[in-house]
Amino acid sequence: MFKMFSCKDISKATCHSDDLGLFERINYKVHLLICGNCRKYAHGIEVIGEKFTEVLKKRRKVSPEKVTQLENRILDSIKKNNGNE
Numbered sequence: 001m002f003k004m005f006s007c008k009d010i011s012k013a014t015c016h017s018d019d020l021g022l023f024e025r026i027n028y029k030v031h032l033l034i035c036g037n038c039r040k041y042a043h044g045i046e047v048i049g050e051k052f053t054e055v056l057k058k059r060r061k062v063s064p065e066k067v068t069q070l071e072n073r074i075l076d077s078i079k080k081n082n083g084n085e
């Protein structure tokens, strides 16, 4: 049967959305339609993706450690912005 993604599933799926199957993709989109928190979250991830692409274009020799650090910092700030559920 159709099982809705939970908010936790969404946060996991957002990080590897390229790996989602067709059915999961639909599930994901439906959840974003009805859940404002996850919409905000997914949008934040998208923005990060764009920013990373920009940064990587400008500086090709960014160490993976620094990228991970930056990623964690941005994810933390998004979590704070979303507040406690």
Ligand SMILES: [Zn+2]
Residues within 6 Å of the ligand: 006, 007, 010, 031, 035, 036, 037, 038
């Ligand atoms: Zn949600």
